[in-house]
Amino acid sequence: MVYLKEIQPMRRSFTAASPINETPIQLFKVFVAPDAAEQTSKTLTSGYITQGPRVAELEEKLGEYLQNPYVLTLNSATSGLHLALHMLKSPAGAWPGLAPGDEVLTPALTCTATNWPILANGLRPKWVDVDPKTANISLEDLKYKLSPTTKVLQFVLWGGSPVDLDAIKDVQQFAYERFGFRPVIIEDAAHAMGAEWKGRRIGALENGNIVVFSLQAIKHLTTGDGGLLLLPDKNLYTRGKLLRWYGIDRDKRNYKGKDFRLESDVTEYGFKMHMNDLAASLGLANLPHIDGIVAKHRANASFYDKALAGVNGVTLLTQPEGAVSSYWIYTFHIANKLEFIEFMKNKNVVVSQVHARNDTHSVCAPYRTHLPQLDRTETTLICIPVGWWITPSEREYVADSIKEFASTLPVPRSIARKKIIITGGCGFIGHHVVEHLAKTTDCNLVVIDKLSYASLGYDRLRDTGVLDRVKVFTTDLVQPIPEGIAYELGNNIEFIVHMAAETHVDNSIADPVPFIRNNVESTISLLEYTRGLIRNGCDLKAFFYFSTDEVFGPAFGTTMFDEWDRHKPTNPYSSSKSAAENICIAYENTYKIPLMIVNVMNAFGERQHPEKFIPKCIKKVIDNEKVFIHSYPDRKMSGTRFYIHARNIAAAVVFLLNEGAIGEKYNITGESEVSNLELAHFIADTAKKTLVYEMVNHHATRPGHDLRYGLSGEKMAKMGWVPPFGFEESLRKCIQWTIANSHWLNLKMWADDPNTYEGIVPSAIGKDPMMERAAKL
Numbered sequence: 001m002v003y004l005k006e007i008q009p010m011r012r013s014f015t016a017a018s019p020i021n022e023t024p025i026q027l028f029k030v031f032v033a034p035d036a037a038e039q040t041s042k043t044l045t046s047g048y049i050t051q052g053p054r055v056a057e058l059e060e061k062l063g064e065y066l067q068n069p070y071v072l073t074l075n076s077a078t079s080g081l082h083l084a085l086h087m088l089k090s091p092a093g094a095w096p097g098l099a100p101g102d103e104v105l106t107p108a109l110t111c112t113a114t115n116w117p118i119l120a121n122g123l124r125p126k127w128v129d130v131d132p133k134t135a136n137i138s139l140e141d142l143k144y145k146l147s148p149t150t151k152v153l154q155f156v157l158w159g160g161s162p163v164d165l166d167a168i169k170d171v172q173q174f175a176y177e178r179f180g181f182r183p184v185i186i187e188d189a190a191h192a193m194g195a196e197w198k199g200r201r202i203g204a205l206e207n208g209n210i211v212v213f214s215l216q217a218i219k220h221l222t223t224g225d226g227g228l229l230l231l232p233d234k235n236l237y238t239r240g241k242l243l244r245w246y247g248i249d250r251d252k253r254n255y256k257g258k259d260f261r262l263e264s265d266v267t268e269y270g271f272k273m274h275m276n277d278l279a280a281s282l283g284l285a286n287l288p289h290i291d292g293i294v295a296k297h298r299a300n301a302s303f304y305d306k307a308l309a310g311v312n313g314v315t316l317l318t319q320p321e322g323a324v325s326s327y328w329i330y331t332f333h334i335a336n337k338l339e340f341i342e343f344m345k346n347k348n349v350v351v352s353q354v355h356a357r358n359d360t361h362s363v364c365a366p367y368r369t370h371l372p373q374l375d376r377t378e379t380t381l382i383c384i385p386v387g388w389w390i391t392p393s394e395r396e397y398v399a400d401s402i403k404e405f406a407s408t409l410p411v412p413r414s415i416a417r418k419k420i421i422i423t424g425g426c427g428f429i430g431h432h433v434v435e436h437l438a439k440t441t442d443c444n445l446v447v448i449d450k451l452s453y454a455s456l457g458y459d460r461l462r463d464t465g466v467l468d469r470v471k472v473f474t475t476d477l478v479q480p481i482p483e484g485i486a487y488e489l490g491n492n493i494e495f496i497v498h499m500a501a502e503t504h505v506d507n508s509i510a511d512p513v514p515f516i517r518n519n520v521e522s523t524i525s526l527l528e529y530t531r532g533l534i535r536n537g538c539d540l541k542a543f544f545y546f547s548t549d550e551v552f553g554p555a556f557g558t559t560m561f562d563e564w565d566r567h568k569p570t571n572p573y574s575s576s577k578s579a580a581e582n583i584c585i586a587y588e589n590t591y592k593i594p595l596m597i598v599n600v601m602n603a604f605g606e607r608q609h610p611e612k613f614i615p616k617c618i619k620k621v622i623d624n625e626k627v628f629i630h631s632y633p634d635r636k637m638s639g640t641r642f643y644i645h646a647r648n649i650a651a652a653v654v655f656l657l658n659e660g661a662i663g664e665k666y667n668i669t670g671e672s673e674v675s676n677l678e679l680a681h682f683i684a685d686t687a688k689k690t691l692v693y694e695m696v697n698h699h700a701t702r703p704g705h706d707l708r709y710g711l712s713g714e715k716m717a718k719m720g721w722v723p724p725f726g727f728e729e730s731l732r733k734c735i736q737w738t739i740a741n742s743h744w745l746n747l748k749m750w751a752d753d754p755n756t757y758e759g760i761v762p763s764a765i766g767k768d769p770m771m772e773r774a775a776k777l
């Protein structure tokens with residue numbers, strides 16, 4: 001048995017499932033090694049605390065750790081980024097240098113430290129949108145944003161997670177081929193100490209990029225404040241070493257061989273960005289712990305990866321293959337983020353987005369651009385405590401709290417699992433079924449509709465407000481489903497509800513061949529498509545064929561047909577449906593298509609085509625016109641129908657998709673039998689009008705119209721089916737709605753024959769009035 005998941009009502013109670021943690025679980029903590037005080041005090045008392053031997057020692061050790069000898073310690077990562085861009089201003093070899101106004105492609109979602117050095121250097125930040133899957137830059141957008149003035153590709157490793165460095169190189173190569181030079185790559189690895197790309201450390205010389213790390217207080221490795229600039233070649237390194245300290249070579253101060261404090265000639269001015277020995281000694285004390293620290297961050301992240309996988313409302317980030325994150329922070333997407341922050345505050349767990357987007361700051365106004373992915377990402381991105389200080393019980397508590405919050409979220413439609421294809425979903429009954437499914441389930445709804453005259457374009461779906469919930473493909477099913485549509489539909493389909501059909505009896509009588517062909521051939525091509533799906537391993541749960549009570553032919557007296565009674569169709573329409581039903585059965589038997597068939601009685605409801613009896617009668621009644629009633633030859637007794645509101649049919653479809661058995665047929669019946677005259681009176685009473693009518697022996701002039709159909713509803717009733725909407729109530733509401741929305745009654749071009757209450761003008765039969773109208777425009 002297969003179950004459609006009904007959307008659960010939101011639960012909004014935030015009662016704690018687990019006890020509230022007493023002390024806050026922090027997002028960040030400063031790591032200070034146990035012997036750090038001893039080491040730094042040695043420096044303090046050494047009489048030399050500015051840049052000296054401890055800095056040199058730290059640089060050497062970090063060079064080993066980061067697999068790059070060209071390491072410059074600095075007072076911050078911000079300085080590193082500033083210095084890197086500053087150095088790039090000068091041309092060197094094939095490098096054209098940076099001119100004022102040159103572009104740096106850069107993320108907006110990062111610390112301001114990533115981008116302010118661009119401004120400080122007189123360059124232009126050009127924002128690259130975020131990839132919501134990684135929180136890093138979108139590589140597609142990076143490529144898209146390249147221009148002849150793009151000189152630098154800069155990006156952050158969000159939370160310590162590497163960007164696909166191979167893909168970045170491809171973009172760099174693409175820029176080279178396009179614009180004749182290679183933009184420089186700058187990695188802002190402030191969060192990424194210990195992260196790896198394809199077995200190499202981020203920062204490794206072999207990666208060939210300029211890389212900056214932060215050693216600020218709350219980073220994996222801290223010197224209190226500090227940063228590292230790793231360079232890809234000796235020239236840049238040597239120059240950087242000078243420029244971090246005014247452009248002076250500290251080791252060669254000895255003016256004219258006499259004065260040890262005075263510098264030799266300065267050829268290029270520099271800055272005061274160096275690190276001091278005091279900071280370096282703290283770094284040296286902490287460095288031996290770095291592997292353990294990173295390992296703890298990773299272990300906690302891996303715990304969250306497992307604990308939060310598949311949690312409703314939570315979307316985890318992914319890493320490109322080859323990337324090993326250092327997890328400075330653990331980031332994911334959560335629905336209702338602001339409520340989540342509040343919720344976690346009550347749980348005593350500190351959470352935050354950590355960095356605001358930079359592009360919306362006033363200082364960046366000249367560079368503003370549309371970043372649609374960031375607009376969305378901002379609403380969901382959140383970081384939770386993951387660091388070395390988080391104990392196993394704390395991470396469990398954090399994960400449980402997240403799950404507790406998630407249990408209050410509605411099942412989002414984006415993760416709807418069951419895909420249902422509904423053919424003819426823009427039509428009258430079809431759109432009620434689609435509306436019902438859209439409003440009561442979390443299914444992934446796909447409509448295939450040829451948008452013929454009967455569909456009214458998307459108007460019906462639009463009017464119900466569910467159009468944006470549905471994917472619609474337009475194709476005429478008489479042709480095989482185009483490969484591109486089949487590709488888009490994919491193989492992961494649970495149900496096919498085949499409702500598309502020509503249904504107008506008068507049309508079928510006036511020009512039977514195209515009519516019958518349409519209904520039979522469209523069913524065959526859908527069956528063939530389904531056969532292909534199953535051949536390709538699709539786990540289809542049901543192919544649901546939507547048929548009519550008319551296939552059984554007229555039900556004389558009080559006859560009520562059971563599901564498997566013989567067909568005796570009396571007009572081309574009903575025979576086409578009967579033929580299609582039987583072809584479905586043949587495919588079920590021969591190709592194991594999981595078939596279910598329903599035979600449905602007369603539907604009514606909002607937005608019904610005005611050619612049909614109920615809307616037509618409403619229109620005539622409110623316009624004070626005469627209503628013609630089909631009658632038996634004596635013109636005393638009118639024909640009868642079992643009417644059922646289309647929303648009841650929709651509910652029955654959902655009921656059967658859940659409860660019905662494959663290989664079975666089911667009658668979806670109206671609640672009670674009503675004569676057309678009674679119905680016309682009911683309409684007039686509801687509209688507060690007097691009914692003017694005439695009985696017509698329509699049958700005599702139009703063989704093929706049956707005066708009574710009858711289906712037994714026993715089988716579904718025994719299964720527990722009860723229509724959710726009562727007949728009289730739903731009819732009254734439908735009449736009132738139709739009067740209030742009378743534009744649905746005035747679709748004139750198809751319903752202008754004053755002599756019949758049913759049927760479009762015969763001259764239009766076989767043609768598509770929509771097309772004709774379009775041709776006249």
Ligand SMILES: Cc1ncc(COP(=O)(O)O)c(C=O)c1O
Nearest residue numbers: 076077078111113190214216227
């Ligand atoms: C992404 C990013 N870049 C750069 C920096 C600047 O680091 P620093 O404080 O060492 O200058 C930070 C600081 O946290 C950061 O998060």
